[in-house]
Amino acid sequence: MDFTTLLIVAYFALLAINLRKRWGVIDGPWLFFFRAFFPNWKFYHGISPAPRLYVRAQSVSGGWSVWRLVYPRLPRQAWHLFHNPAVNLALTHQNLVDHLANDINDLPEGADIRDRVTYQLVSQLARQAVEGGSRNDQAVMAQLTIGKLSAYQFEIRMELPGSNRSDLMLQSPVLR
Incomplete structure (x- = not known):
């Protein structure tokens, strides 16, 4: 067994032991580390x-x-189909947004959601x-001509695919 495999096995063993200690509580920082290995599969439950x-x-x-x-x-x-790093990165980022939405619901x-790692x-x-x-190192705001930026804000909105309707789930405070 090579060193990398040993480290991965030790990582999962440590996470499993810590989850076992708190068997009644499945939520917590240890579970967050497991989520890094598994995507959010909720998109298979229908269109929502x-x-x-x-x-x-x-x-x-x-x-x-x-x-x-x-x-x-x-x-x-x-x-x-063969090489798609930009979309793969965007899917990873979207997966993180999905996890934040789940954390907000749970x-x-x-x-305070601001204490969560996902936030x-x-x-x-x-x-x-x-x-x-x-x-690709392109800022979303690059096409705007508002000059130098001093603050930003973000929102999480729930949107139904193909619909113009969106429901605000979270709006951050003004961040600098």
Whole structure:
């Protein structure tokens, strides 16, 4: 057994032992580490509203941009069957947004979603989308001419595919 395989087995063993200790509680930070290995499979349960990430940015002068969808569908091409890193990265990011939506739904009464790792990671995704560094290093706000950015904000909206209707699930505070 090589060293990498040994480390992976040890990782899963450690996670399983910690989950076993708290058998009555399946929620917690240890379960989050398991989710890194498994995608969100809820899309197989039928057509239902899906969470989408929107961002907007504020210029130094104080003006806000319009809300923009961060990961719109890219046009499909035949060669994407063999090599498709941009869409694979976008799917990974969308999976993280899906996990945040699940965490929002499972949030206990009185808990703050901003303490969850998924919220912090999606906040960083929104920041990258505004400033650049996501999807081929193109900023979502690059096409806007609002000047230098001073703040940003993100929303999670539930949208039914093919519909213009969306329901606000979460709106972040203004982030700098």
